[in-house]
Amino acid sequence: MKVKIADFNLARILETGDLASTFCGSPLYMAPEILIDQIYSDNSDLWSVGVIMFYMLYGKLPKDGENHIQLISNVKKDVEYPTDIILTPLSRMMLEGLLQYDPKRRFSWQMCFQHEYLEESETGLLERKTKVAQDRIQLLKEQIMAEEENLVKNKAKECELTEKVEESQREQDLLNSTYLEQTRQLNALFSLVVQHNLVY
Numbered sequence: 001m002k003v004k005i006a007d008f009n010l011a012r013i014l015e016t017g018d019l020a021s022t023f024c025g026s027p028l029y030m031a032p033e034i035l036i037d038q039i040y041s042d043n044s045d046l047w048s049v050g051v052i053m054f055y056m057l058y059g060k061l062p063k064d065g066e067n068h069i070q071l072i073s074n075v076k077k078d079v080e081y082p083t084d085i086i087l088t089p090l091s092r093m094m095l096e097g098l099l100q101y102d103p104k105r106r107f108s109w110q111m112c113f114q115h116e117y118l119e120e121s122e123t124g125l126l127e128r129k130t131k132v133a134q135d136r137i138q139l140l141k142e143q144i145m146a147e148e149e150n151l152v153k154n155k156a157k158e159c160e161l162t163e164k165v166e167e168s169q170r171e172q173d174l175l176n177s178t179y180l181e182q183t184r185q186l187n188a189l190f191s192l193v194v195q196h197n198l199v200y
Contacts, residue, residue, distance in 0.1 A: 027068060027071055028051070028061055028063070028064060028071070029048045029051045029052070030044075030047075030048070031043075031044035031045075031046075031047035031048065031103070032047070032072075032075045032076065032101050033103055035068075035071065035072050035075060036072060040103070041103070042109070043103050043106055043108065043109075044103065046098050046106055046107055046108075046109065046112060047098065047099065047100075047106065049098055049112070050062070050095055050097075050098025050099040051063075051099070053094070053095060053098065054079075054095055054099065057085070057087060057091065057095070058081075058082050058085055060082070062079045062080075062099055063075045063079070075101070076101065079095075079096075079099045081095075088117075090115075090116050090117040091117055093115075093117065094112075094115055094117040094118075097111065097112070097115070098112070
């Protein structure tokens with residue numbers, strides 16, 4: 001999984017272990033400790049990563065509310081995972097590690113980056129890319145075979161047409177030969193008539 005972060009308008013830099021108390025960011029993606037105005041650390045961003053990952057996998061946010069108070073109330077409850085979408089065990093473990101209400105129980109950055117889910121995702125991505133490449137190669141092979149079949153068919157049609165043309169030419173030659181023979185016979189007959197002074 002690759003996470004791309006944008007919109008740094010309210011961002012700030014925190015070194016590992018640093019604490020902060022500034023309230024900033026989008027409430028629906030905020031860690032619980034920020035929502036309830038407690039001191040937080042860089043670990044709070046991992047909650048936001050979990051929210052984004054949850055949305056990518058389920059198409060909905062893990063916590064919401066019509067207002068700030070309702071959101072705070074909802075965020076204190078356990079995360080409910082939809083049952084109509086089945087995740088791999090590793091992806092579920094990753095989400096559960098990121099979406100921990102208590103920051104002390106939540107994944108650290110090191111635990112996040114070393115989690116097997118990321119390795120599984122990279123492997124799965126490589127397998128999918130390989131499969132796509134293989135499918136494209138197979139498609140190209142089928143297209144080439146179809147083109148070769150068409151060439152063979154066209155060649156057969158060309159040979160058939162050539163044979164018909166040659167047959168027509170032979171028939172024409174035969175007609176020409178017959179015509180010439182008949183013409184020769186008529187000329188011979190006419191000469192014979194002239195010689196004997198025959199009148200029709």
